[in-house]
Amino acid sequence: MKHVLVTGAAGFIGSNLVERLLELNYKVTALDNFVTGYQKNIDPFLSNPRFSFIEGDIRDLETCQKACNGIDFILHEAALGSVPRSINDPITSNDVNVGGFLNMLVAARDNGVKRFVYAASSSTYGDSKALPKVEDNIGKPLSPYAVTKLVNEIYADVFHKTYGLDTIGLRYFNVFGRRQDPNGAYAAVIPKFVIQLMNHESPTINGDGTFSRDFTYIDNVVQMNLLAIETDNHGALNQVYNTAVGDRTTIKDMTEILKEYLSAFDPAIKDIEILHGPTRKGDVPHSLASIEKARQNLGYQPSHEFRDGLKEAVEWYWENLNKN
């Protein structure tokens, strides 16, 4: 039985990975310090004998060493997300996203882990205007968060070259879906707007809404992580992959589609006004991935287009978070 360590397991993406790994009969160890994750996200797994949880911080090397003991594969998700958070507090973002990442690499190396798969980010494309984004052509980072994610890729590459650790970096593009946190100052746009519309509040778009994103449903991200640990194509290792759909939607259109889907549950939502605020610092105007490399090397085939995923996400939020 293969043993996988998922860091950041109480978070959005981590908890979805744990769920799928347990369904597929993997043994799973999970690590999280609950800084942005929730106990309720791991509660359903606690009764599974193949699941164990370590509460701890990746900034502590000893914790990372303990978590990596006996592990075959690592899915490293623990980090402080959000561009604005990193602009407000670059030191903490760096401590967790770079210092914690390095601890995990060292622990993976010391414990003979077979493969280290980690959450990279589309923010690494920075100021590059090229569309679609192709893995080898990146620009300069536009935020401290983007710096941390770029440094992750550089460290992963160096750990392969110097210690022979096999790694795969997955550059996630605006992931959304069940369990993504709608609350707090740093909530992502989709869950934030869903909750506001459900509460009959007007969402505020930063800028005129023409910025676009390759919004990626969680099931596509889970698929990429599984392909990354399961592939026996050695040529696919020690590289980074766009993890996306290969299509883009403007923020304005996304908001209109959200209103349409939510109106099926509550017709009053279709009349809620959308407001506009200033553009946010550090935001990349357009984001669209080429997914050719993932298709060719890993056999990736997104299961959900944006609209299919959004529909499922809206249904989940309505069932789980609607207070009306």
Ligand SMILES: NC(=O)c1ccc[n+]([C@@H]2O[C@H](COP(=O)([O-])OP(=O)(O)OC[C@H]3O[C@@H](n4cnc5c(N)ncnc54)[C@H](O)[C@@H]3O)[C@@H](O)[C@H]2O)c1
């Ligand atoms: N959601 C996206 O659109 C997106 C896009 C690009 C990259 N990513 C990356 O994907 C990963 C997962 O993101 P998410 O959206 O699930 O966020 P999330 O905040 O829901 O999950 C992150 C988890 O990591 C944990 N964590 C944070 N600091 C920790 C520490 N010091 N020690 C132990 N655990 C810690 C948090 O408690 C949380 O449970 C992150 O690395 C993020 O940067 C996400």
